[in-house]
Amino acid sequence: MGVLRFDNVSKQYSGGHVALADVSFDVGEGEMLFVTGHSGAGKSTLLKLVHLSERPSRGAVLFAERNLLRVHGRKVALHRRDVGVVFQDHRLLADRTVAENVALPLILRGLRRADIARRVRSALERLGLGERERALPTQLSAGEQQRVGIARAIVGEPRLLVADEPTGNLDPTLSAEIMTLFETLPARGTSVLVASHDLALVRRMRKRVLVLDQGRLVDDIRPEELADE
Ligand SMILES: Nc1ncnc2c1ncn2[C@@H]1O[C@H](COP(=O)(O)OP(=O)(O)OP(=O)(O)O)[C@@H](O)[C@H]1O
Secondary structure (H helix, E strand, C coil), X not given: CCCEEEEEEEEECCCCCEEEEEEEEEECCCCEEEEECCCCCCXXXXXXXXXXXXXXXXXXXXXXXEEHHHCCCHHHHHHHHCEEEECXXXXXXXXXXHHHHHHHHHHXXXXXXXXXXXXXXXXXXXXXXXXXXXXXXXXXXXXXXXXXXXXXXXXXXXXXXXXXXXXXXXXXXXXXXXXXHHHHCHHHCCEEEEECCCHHHHHHHCCEEEEEECCEEEEEECHHHHHHC
């Protein structure tokens, strides 16, 4: 069993708009892949179904051995421990320090203070933010803020990281740095699913690419195929 499976998933929003139509794919344990497509193709919707901020209209999403159709109430929070989420706008709390922002998911889980401090320090160091732990988000550059968002998403060592346009606001050098960091995660037990409409970036990474077009999965390109072009 892989880490994620979409089984004939469709999503129709209440206004009637079909955002995903009959989408099926599997993500293996330790895989890193991209989902791409034009604006409105359904990329964000696909990620939202994984972290349960939306529900499918038809079909099933399986996370490891967990059928997300059956995850409700308190189990939603438990599920989200297994899925780290990175947004384009990083959504940091402006009145909390870098370290406090990163600690938040661990505080919610009720971990011991010493454990939290150790994990936060380690996540910040991996992101090159060891010196910035006492800064407030507004005192950081855009790239640093995005890295804090990533530290917060991986501090709990999730089984899957989903990232929605994580480099959307960043220059090419910072984007490349973030992608290089993402590439290290599978070896540490975190699979990675990145939504991006930046085709140049996606091609450079030479990973598997799911292509959405108006809600349909129209291609599932393997890294070997990209390398041959
Ligand atoms: N809450 C909602 N209610 C109604 N329609 C929605 C909602 N969220 C998204 N949609 C519609 O569903 C379609 C897919 O949206 P989605 O955000 O998944 O696309 P996307 O590929 O992530 O686009 P972008 O690259 O612009 O973020 C779009 O046509 C969008 O307008």
